[in-house]
Amino acid sequence: MxxxxxxxxxxxxxxxxxxxxxxxxxxxxxxxxxxxxxxxxxxxxxxxxxxxxxxxxxxxxxxxxxxxxxxxxxxxxxxxxxxxxxxxxxxxxxxxxxxxxxxxxxxxxxxxxxxxxxxxxxxxxxxxxxxxxxxxxxxxxxxxxxxxxxxxxxxxxxxxxIGEVGKRREEIQQDNLQIAGIPGAAGVAVGQGVVAYALADLESVPDRDAESVENEETAFREAVKEVQDELIEIKDRMEDVLPMEERLLFDAYVMMLGSDSLVNGTVDRIRGGSWAPAALRDTVRESTRNFEDMDDPYLRERASDVRDIGRRILMRLQSHVREPEEFPEHTILLGEDVTATQLAEVPPDRLAAVVSSRGTGSSHVAILARAMGIPAVMGVADLPVGRLEGRQIVVDGYRGNLYIQPTAELLEEFKHLQDEEKELAEGLRDLAQEPAITQDGVEVPVYANSGLLADIAPSIQSGADGIGLYRTEVPFMIRERFPGEDEQTQIYREILKSFNPRPVTLRTLDVGGDKALPYFPVTEDNPFLGWRGIRITLDHPEIFLTQLRAMLRASQGLSNLHILFPMISSLGELKGAMQLLQRARDELLDEHYVIPVPKVGVMVEVPSAVYLSEALARRVDFLSVGTNDLVQYLLAVDRNNPRVADLYNGLHPAVLHALDQTAQGAHRAGKTISVCGEMAADPASVILLLGMEIDALSVNVAALARVKWVIRSFSRERCRELLRQCVRMEEPAAIRALLDNALVQAGLGGLVRAGKA
The missing domain is CATH 3.30.450.40 (GAF domain)
Structure with missing residues (x-):
């Protein structure tokens, strides 16, 4: 069965x-x-x-x-x-x-x-x-x-x-077809769908009309001829390796390439108006289904041969890569699992929004979208990606909805919303340069999160009080090897100098989980509970020491370096990291470098660190809470899994109690505590963080002005009062409603939509 x-x-x-x-x-x-x-x-x-x-x-x-x-x-x-x-x-x-x-x-x-x-x-x-x-x-x-x-x-x-359920069997093009996903990044956008798909993957090829039937047919026939020549060459190369009987397989492949069903079937679809990759996709599907219906096991296995041939032809067809100018002016990038690389291929001035079938609001693509200030909808599990190329789409990043083929009335409504957003952003531009001081006189620094050198100028211009989290793994991820000490020193030096004397917090290498290095693969059944963060770097001191030396060398003559250790779950891990940091500094002093003593912090991301917050704080200079992972671990919810994304909620009562306990532990030890996760950018959550007396916040640049607006609109005492009410509540929805009402009463109703993302 x-x-x-x-x-x-x-x-x-x-x-x-x-x-x-x-x-x-x-x-x-x-x-x-x-x-x-x-x-x-x-x-x-x-x-x-x-x-x-x-x-x-x-x-x-x-x-x-x-x-x-x-x-x-x-x-x-x-x-x-x-x-x-x-x-x-x-x-x-x-x-x-x-x-x-x-x-x-x-x-x-x-x-x-x-x-x-x-x-x-x-x-x-x-x-x-x-x-x-x-x-x-x-x-x-x-x-x-x-x-x-x-x-x-x-x-x-x-x-x-895609509108196929109804009394008519044919496909129905519905207006205002609404598709629900998960809010990834706040904002709305109207634009044209562009499908990001994996190369040589037939199933991910989108539907697209042929711009020139003649050119598509020519390209397909040339691709077939190139694959035929390639297979003949492979067969000849295998002459001394494989016996004649085995080499006949390649003859069978060449015969398939010349068959009427594969070639003529694809050509017929091209002449019907389809571009060559989609025509090939549908022909291969039909051929494989015919083989799989056969009773003979040997013939059924030939379906995999057809797929292999189809992939080879597709690779030849995809030799042309989309040029930047080929992206529409308002590109809505869609994909089964949009990657940071695919996002980066679209010119920033043409990218209007991103939509992904997989992932959630805490996925790295969503975080990147928020940093870029573009709306994102994630986890649209049933998104008919292949059918959306070239279609007009509205993206509502506040509610996590898409609208396909919007009517003129719906377009007008969303364009009005876009105008309101633009007006709000312009109104906050001057505020961003002002210090964030509560109404009872408490200054709360608002730092920027960053991961690329290109973020430095926008972060400075945004009015950030420093860098609260620099993700050092990003330079590692965009290379084909581990960056050397001199390379790292140059990167870190540029960041530190740009913000001096404002603080810059460099987080040590944090890979594993959903962040992989192509040249250092970590394959695990349960990566989020596996070998990641500080666990990897402690096991590889040669990598860790190189990075620590680079950070310390970069700080010569400066006094704004803060070093942050990720994924600390025990005092033993912290002790090991501190010993390696001291060793790196001793080595540099022996080499006659003049190295100031940096401030050192621990990232609170796992439940054990919550309970150890006071003990950890006594051994370092500050704590920084990474709420993205902390919420994930507290609620046992994979933040990249759309099936359980609705369970991931930073306003869950258990999360609020954990954050409050962590803040109290840090303050009992006489140390400062900041929050650098996505909760720090949520206007409703900011109220509660102020009530917990969190000392600083670190957010993506796009959210910085709005966060400052919240801080300047409340007193610490009012925030404590709201916190006392919220920790007695049992449902996240009730907590959200109370805080949204507080924002409206404070004249910040325009931020309520943003909080829902």
């Missing part, structure tokens, strides 16, 4: 539209379970999900497909939908909920098994099996249908998003 399930799921995944996918499901289930009828009913979006429509059937009257409609509480299918659990009946007509639909001809069937199709807690439809004879379906049949329904729910939801 497991093998059959995999085969069906693969076939459905390769279907070109929803109707084809559903027909595959009903045909294969009827065949594999040896039953008389298999049907799929889906909820109708047009009826707000209150009605079920028969969308596909193998066994019922074909004329009933697309016409039989029932309410979700009507009949046995409605009973399955209502209960959201399987219904298994020996004789369906005997059940009080049985309802006869003459057009289906189902009075001949007695045995009934219906299972719900559920995706992300939402009922999409019902999968039904029926038999003429009276019988209860056995446990194996029930388990098979439940498993299949769960596997197919995502594919059906995906098809629903």
């Amino acid at each position: 497991l093998h059959v399930l995999r085969r069906i799921v693969l076939e459905v995944g390769a279907a070109s539209n929803l109707a084809e996918a559903l027909e595959i499901i009903v045909r294969r289930v009827k065949q594999e379970l040896t039953i008389d009828v298999c049907s799929v009913y889906l909820r109708e979006p047009e009826a707000n999900g209150q009605r079920l429509l028969l969308m596909a059937s193998e066994g019922l009257n074909p004329d009933s497909v697309g016409t039989v409609v029932m309410n979700t509480g009507e009949g046995l299918v409605g009973l399955v939908a209502e209960r959201a659990e399987p219904v298994n009946l020996e004789n369906a007509p005997d059940h009080p909920r049985f309802k006869y639909f003459p057009e289906t001809g189902e009075e001949r069937y007695h045995a009934f098994l219906g299972v719900p199709i559920i995706h992300n807690r939402r009922l999409l439809g019902v999968l039904v099996a029926q038999q003429r004879e009276r019988r209860r379906f056995d446990d194996e049949h029930v388990a098979f249908l439940i498993t299949l329904a769960a596997q197919l729910a995502g594919a059906i939801s995906h098809a629903e998003l």
Whole structure:
């Protein structure tokens, strides 16, 4: 059964539209379970999900497909939908909920098994099996249908998003089609979709119209010829390595490349108006599906050969890389899993927003988007990426929504919102240069988070009081090897000099988890609980000492270096890091460098550091809370997993208690504490951080002026009062509502939307 399930799921995944996918499901289930009828009913979006429509059937009257409609509480299918659990009946007509639909001809069937199709807690439809004879379906049949329904729910939801669920089988282009995701970076944008896709990955190729059918066909035929020549060359090269029988495989590949199904099928699709990569993608899908349907195991395996050939041709087609001027003026970059590199390929003046199927508001691409001041929506799990190339899109980074094919009315509404944002940003520009002083006279430094030398000038111009977090791993990640001591010294020196005498906090190398170095791979089953941060650098003192020496050398003649150790979870780790820091300084002193003693801090990111906050603070100069990871670990929520993203909440009562406890521990030890995670940029959270008497905040440059506005609009005493109310509350939503109301009362209503991102 497991093998059959995999085969069906693969076939459905390769279907070109929803109707084809559903027909595959009903045909294969009827065949594999040896039953008389298999049907799929889906909820109708047009009826707000209150009605079920028969969308596909193998066994019922074909004329009933697309016409039989029932309410979700009507009949046995409605009973399955209502209960959201399987219904298994020996004789369906005997059940009080049985309802006869003459057009289906189902009075001949007695045995009934219906299972719900559920995706992300939402009922999409019902999968039904029926038999003429009276019988209860056995446990194996029930388990098979439940498993299949769960596997197919995502594919059906995906098809629903592109407007294919409805009474018409053809694709429906809906106006204002709303797709929900996770807020990644605040703001709104209107622009044109551009799909970022992995090279040589057929499945990620987007739909796109051919600009010139003749040019696309020529490019495809040239790519085929180049792959043929390549395979012949490989075969000749293998003459002394492989026997003749094995080398015949390459002849088979060359024959495939000359086959009518592959070449002519692709050319026909190109002449139908598709660009060559998408035409090739669809042809390869069709060919592989034909092979996978074959009973002979040897022939079924040929499907992988077709995919390999398809990837080789695609690589040749992709030799042309999109030039900067080819990006539209307002590019909405979309992808299955948008990377920082793909983001960087778009000229900043043309990038309007970013949308990713994977990731959450705490993903590094979302953090980068916030630093760039562009809206982002993450975790749009069912985003039909391939269909959005060139489509007009509205991105609402506040609520985490996309709107495809917006109407003129909706565009007008969002453009008005854009104007309001621009007006607010301009109004805050002068405020950013002023110190952030509460209404009762407490100055709270607001620093900038950074990771690139290119961020230095914007950070200085923004009015930042210094750099509260410089992510030193970024220069490591953009190289093909570990940077040497001199290279690192030059980078750190430039940052320190630019801000002197304002403080600059350099965090030591923090890789692992979701931050990988291409030349230092760390492969683990559970990377967030694995070898990362200080654990790696303590295990590799040769890397750590080089970096510490570079930091210290860069500080000669300056007095603004602060060094921050990430992912400290025990006093032993801190002791090891301090010993290596002292060793690096002693070595440099022996080499006659004049090195001032830097201030040293610990990053509080794991629960154990919360409970050790006072003990850690006694041994260093300051604590800095990284709320992104701390929230993740406290709530056991992977911040990059969209399935649990709604559980990731910085205003969770447990998080607030942990932060308050950490602040108290630092102050009992007589040391300062700052917050450098994304909570420091959330206006509502800033109120509570002020109430906890956090000494400084560090945020991305785009949020700096708004954070200063919050600080200048409240007194410390008012923030303490709000904190006292919040820590007695049990629900994050109630805490958010209370703080949003406080912002509105303080005249900061324009920041309430930003807080929701």
